[in-house]
Amino acid sequence: MNDQLKVILEVLIFISQEPLTRDKIKEVVGEVSDEELEAGFQALQEDYASSCRGIQIIQTAGGFLFATKPEHDQWVRRLLQIEKKTKLSSAALETLSIIAYHQPVTQAEISAIRGVDSTYCLKTLLQKKLIKIVGRKKAPGNPLIYRTSERFLQYFGLNSLDDLPKEEEIAKILEEEKQMVS
Amino acid sequence: MEQENQEQPETQVQNQDFQLPTDSYQVKLEIFEGPLDLLLFLIRKKKIDIHDIPIAIITRDYLEYLDKKEQINLDREAEFLLIASLLIYIKSQMLLPREQEAGERDDPRQVLIDRLLEYQKIKVASTLLREKEEDQQQRWIRTFLPPVAKSEEAELLVVSLFDLAESFFLLMKRKEQENFRVIKGKDVSVEQKIKEIISFLEKNGSMDFLEYFSAQESMEEALVSFFCLLELIKNHLVLAVQEQLFQTIRVWLRKSQTPPHGPDHE
Structure with missing residues (x-):
């Protein structure tokens, strides 16, 4: 069950454009205890934390999101042909x-x-x-x-x-x- | 440690700038975010305790800075002058004999100290946020193109004549605000425009009428395009849908097999 939940979480986060909140996940998954949910997140984040993965799951603005790891920044920029991201003045x-x-x-x-x-x-x-x-x-x-x-x-x-x-x-x-x- | 490393180059830059000849002064003032930034710089340079500022010295230094400026750019310098006047005011307050030996609370400098302390905090917060910004910019997230709403998915609302008229006046207002500099003697006929709209619809599937309207070159052309829309609706050639009042009107070509009430019939 736990593995199943982990996979579902992965799918939901993958498909989200905005940070995916816990509430939204509960809405979709239905009955799931907070402990199970947290365990699922933890397991998933650990999977991605491994160095053979280029992407990771970040927690931002109260939700979860897939993002690239900072060390691969240059490759993304090469692909998108972005020399440098503009910063705030x-x-x-x-x-x-x-x-x-x-x-x-x-x-x-x-x-x-x-x-x-x-x-x-x-x-x-x-x-x-x-x-x-x-x-x-x-x-x-x-x-x-x-x-x-x-x-x-x-x-x-x-x-x-x-x-x-x-x-x-x-x-x-x-x-x-x-x-x-x- | 990290902070030290970050800070050092910045101070060095400022110090170098400070030693430049006077004629490069204008550039120097630009490196400060504002008068408080300049004050903090002077305070740090003189290794002064922010809680016990020798007002006379700081005021002199500060005014020296402003004096070197040949031309005053009012927009920017007004703010520097405002703080200068505050400094002079405090200085005068300090010179005046006071009735009692004042406690710390009556220190006329307190206003300035509070402002400087607050500003200093914000400066540090800014550098911390800058670090976060830099870190975050290396983490890329996927960006999506906004999904194109399909006609059957969009929540449809049949537009009444009033809605159309309402939008029309809204559009007119927007057009009015624009400045037309070129007057073109171009005649647009309803027939031509209808053809244009239909071919646009055939090519693109649907049309954002508001966008289309604003893209028209002249007021006349814009008006004609609106009449065309009305005409096309009347002849059941197109379907116009406005999701909400004051929002754009989306227009589709009616397929011949589509019944008059089309996709909004659910």
Whole structure:
């Protein structure tokens, strides 16, 4: 039964374009206990973790997805004839970090933290669907409120917002930098 | 350790830039994301404790930077000047005698310190996210072409005249907003257009009318194409379906054997 489940999971993840969530799997598979499901995932992930496999199963944005392993990056790029993937500009990344840590947040709040007008960056991020507008703030001018999107999680390979670098981690890096300077 | 390695080249670059002659100043300011970035750089360069900034020195350094700039690009420099004014304001506050020996809380620098600390955190978070971005970009996932909805799969809704009219006005509005610079004296007849639409449908199977409409060169042509659509519907030559209000109208050629109510009959 367990092997059967493993195979089904493999099939379902294989065919999914978006990260496949546990809920969705349960919906499809029907009655299956959480333990069985987790055991299935584990077995499947172990299978793919082996070095004779070029692809793996990653957990991102709350679901499972097939992805190539990073060490084979160059081959994919050769096939697709992509020299380099475009990265976010540092201004956009900075804006995105602020939204990630301060959400829900308005344009004015973001600009205040950066000390720089961020309207243009927000536009870019919206276009890339890394952030979304979730409503308007009940404040003078009713400014728009921004949040990060599912796409954001996927883009950075985060399973949920809890996976963002923690405050302590940041504090530690700052401490190390300080010691380096002095 | 990794972080150190990442940081070092960056600081080196900044230091090199800093030693460049004054005329390359304009380039230098560009390397900073904003005024706070510049301030943090100055603070780090002077090995100053962020919690105890000698405002006079930092203000001088900061203004020196701005002074070297010959031309002021208002869009960008306004933000640098705003922080400059904050620095000068704090400096003046520090000079004023205070009634009581103020506690730490009354430190006029606190506003600035809080902002710098917050910004510093964000900068670190950004570098961490950058690492994740780089790592993630090496993991490729399959991308699919969006599946083409087949006529029998799509949830169909018979379009009423009102829906059509509604879409029409929507389209007109969109067209109106466009700037037409070239006026072409091209005559388009309904007959011609009908032929064009039918041959398009024969070739492509179906048509996104909204797209087709916007692709028309002139307002006149766009109008004619809409009349054609109405005409074709009237003569039971095509089937027009709008899945939702304000969405596009999809048009199919009616096959002769298809009964008048076609695929939307379920």
